[in-house]
Amino acid sequence: METDSGRGTEPAGSPLGRVVKGGVVALGRLRSLGLRRWLRMERDALVQTVKVTGTCVLGWWLALYVLKLDLPILVPVGVLLTVSATAYSTVIRGVQQVGAVLVGVAAATAVTWLIGINAATLAALVVAGLVLTRLLNLPAQNVQIPITALLVFALGKTYGFERLADVVLGAALGIVANLLVLPPRYVDEAVREVCGLSDELAELAEDMAKGLGEGWDEDMAREWLERARSLSQRLEETKESADQAAESVRLALRRRRYDRRLRQVAAAATCLDHACHQLRGIARGLMDLIAGVRGLPGEEGADLPRALSEQLMVLSRIFRDFGRLQIGHGRKADMHDLCAALDEGERLQSKLAHEFGSTENDEFRALQGALLDDCARIRHEFDPDTGPHKAAFPPTART
Template sequence: MLQAFKSALAAVVAWVVADQVLRAPMAFIAPWVAVVLVRSTVYRSLAQAIQQMGAIALGTVVATACGMALGVPALAMAVVLPLVLLVGNWPRLGDQGVYGATAALFVLTAGEPDLDAAVARVLESLLGAAVGVGVNMLVFPPVHLRDAEATVRQVVEEAGRTLRAIADGLEDSWDRHQARNWQQQARRLFRLIDQARAALEHGTESARWNPDRRRRDHLRRIREPYRHVVSVLEQLTDYVADLARTFAEVADDDFAPPRPGSDTLASYARFLREIAAAVDAYGQAVTGDDPAAARACLDRRVHGVRLAHDRLRQALLDTDGGDAEWVALNGALLTDARRLADQLLPEPPQPHGPQEPAR
């Protein structure tokens, strides 16, 4: 809503300046440019303003030259538009290349092309770009942190939910269909990880060229801790995916080794619940309101994971010879789980620091 009102404000300011103050001949161009340059970050507004101005200048100059040379608007369109549209696909123009064709159409359909009109169009576009970028930079410059926090929380919650679902299934009689559902949940975790990484990059971008120094410094301070969080959660997701795939294979009727005994499965279920509890505590240490208390809880939970890991390892070692292949198959998963538990503890992320409001 704030960005929508800022876009409207930019358009109004650009129109008043162009029409009422400067008496520009084509004042409508200024608000047309300004309204689309109030972007989600200041950096994006600046970058796209440069790209858009390049495209508009190109379209205006080429259309003016061809229009003056050919004298027939339809023929000039047939020559100019293919050229401008092709150049508009240049990667350096990003998604702003289409404005070159739009500017060319304005020139060729608004009357007889001439040099003075071309200069006026480019200057009015510059005015609109300056107003759009200025409004976005000076009026509540956008800072994006909540999306990153929300997606990290979502990954944590989904990971804990998946681990508990697997634990519940192991204590009951699970089948191949249920194991496939666990795999689908793991794939959803990968998508959430991608969203978290994209949200973090978007938040980082919002700090670039942002005049609000306090918020900019806050975002830069939390950038690396949050990247560490996403990295740890990605490893957790790999572990959950491997675990779900393993149990899907075990549930397959053609799988050679027998299922583990109920005691082994009960130990595995307890181990997964301890991991889920540790992940919950890790999420609170990252995004909660009291990271110090959450860190103390995380220490206890990680200790519980290690104890559960030791009990599970002993349970696997105590299985009879028929379960030897099962032990070998899960050895790598147990190692990964221990590594994950160790990584949650040594350098606890502290992204909060002094509390800063985020927009």
């Protein structure tokens, strides 16, 4: 039923608000998963942090004690600028960094030779650097060309060659570290995104269930719809994480061992995408009902059968079990609970269809059918036996 693309959504909020929200989400995930599972999900991020830190220290030591460079701190800066999310993108970024510095040195040398050192030179270097960055199709955040040009402008031509040596060494160390020393795979990062989104969908379904069971109003319905829309937009980030995980193994020596896990993450993201849109359809329907739009009865029809609240609570269990199944090899207990929830949902579906009374209001009758259909479609998405996303379930949890 919900077909509009995020209409009425609020801005993402202030940077501080996003930081606070991120902290709250992280604490909630820790509480939901338990310390052991949470540490397992964060293990790869911690390893990569330690690795990059060690590479920066090594680069500084080489620059200071071996190469005797005047500004050894620029080598770890080069490492940080080069090291990217994946080994493949690190190689690309390293080449871009070195090329940008070369262009910056050449531009600064040529411009200062032509018009000398003055305000016009400074302006010309900045403009030329930004234009060249765009023409060379470098990322918007890569401003090495104008920065290098300005540093050469301020410190002299000799610095340009030192700058080039710093960046080359930093880029080389970053590439070697990300290629050979525990290269980031980001499969766990994608799993974390899937698991987190599953938990948030579970919380939304649970809040909707409690609201319908305890008494709800238009403000509550509007909040449910806004949350569903926000989660629908978040799915794009989840898909990007799955794509990043696939890219992270492009240069892996034993890439095939990741294939099954990557297929599972991609299928899980698609499964959540479909289920999220269907839950959003339920929220949209409830909002329309309580608001009395399109000829619906409004508050008079807000007293829905308790079976709908119970159905939403079942869907919450399904979302949560599905997220937990993505961690590690998946636990059989979570699979058993998910299957039990699917069976319970099927029973409630028949009960709900029976309890939805006949009404002369055609719009209300259509809405009742849509709510039933959305609930059934969500359960079908998560069915490990007959559903469309069988690859989203770990095979070890089936036996």
